[in-house]
Amino acid sequence: MTPLRVIDSGLADACANVAMSGALAELHQAGRIGDTLRLHRYPRSVLLGLHSPEEAVDRAACARLGAQVVRRVSGGGAIAMEPGILAWDLLVTRPPNRAPEDLSRDLCEAIAAALAGCGVEAAFRAPGDIVAREGKLGGTAGLFExxxxxxxxxLLIDADPGVMAQLLGMADLPVTTLARIAAEPPEAGRVAGVIARAIAAALGRDPVQGDLSTEEIAMARRMAGKEMPWPAAC
Known part of the structure; x- marks a missing residue:
């Protein structure tokens, strides 16, 4: 079975995380790295989609609640992030016989099914959400080059939907968390393992643990426009 490199880069500055996403995308497109899954987490922040309007975020609330605001490299709407939310970047070479939306659906369905191992009944909702009966648990977006x-x-493991809504200037968010609905309190490391195995299985790959390379770190730092440690202390 072809390996899939899996990296857990932990909790890092929002700008650093977005820069690393861009660096991995550029290096993969250039053929300098193989297919890679990076798991990571953000401090309290708002990630604007590539084309999201500035009005999609409440700047005053972000300042009051100590949230960074950055623009990510993929499309989709603005999303609020907290340390209890697990994020991932998956860089793969697109199979020539599968449409991107079909591959995205397969990945989401695999993740939803795998959450049963965490005591949660979840499902895929087009175009890119993972939902439970109690609300949305996670969302996905894509970039194709x-x-x-x-x-x-x-994926929302443990976060405050009320705070997330404030950051986005909304009265409320129709979301829930694993901490609220799982039969047992979810352990972040276990959830990360569940997600990594589900994604690898959906691709027919063997997950192999790896680390960020010197080249990846250097490119991310250049893209961030400043010298910052990687990974940041958790």
């Missing part, structure tokens, strides 16, 4: 597919997603 040549034969490279960047599939990005996030």
């Amino acid at each position: 040549g034969m490279t597919m960047l599939h990005q997603g996030s």
Whole structure:
């Protein structure tokens, strides 16, 4: 079975995380790295989609609640992030016989099914959500450049939907968390393992643990426009 490199880069500055997503995408497109899954987490922040309007975020609330605001490299709407939300970047070469939306659906369905192992009944909802009966648990977005597919997603393990709504200038968010609905309190490391195995299985790959390379770190730092440690202390 072909290996899939899996990296868990932990909790890092929002700008650093977005820069690393861009660096991995560029390096994969250039053929300098193989297919890679990066798991990571953000401090309290708002990630604007590539084309999201500035009005999609409440700047005053972000300042009051100590949230960074950055623009990510993929499309989709603005999303609020907290340390209890698991995020991932999946960089793969697109199979020539599968449409990107079909591959994205397969990945989401595999993740939803795997959450049963965490005591949660979840399902895929087009175009890119993972939902439970109690609300949305996660969402995904994608970026396609040549034969490279960047599939990005996030899963709410333990976060405050009320705070997230404030950051986005909304009265409320129709979301829930694993901490609220799982039969047992979810352990973040276990959930990360469940997600990694589900994604690898959906691709027919063997997950192999790896680390960020010197080249990846250097490119991310250049893209961030400042020298910052990687990974940041958790």
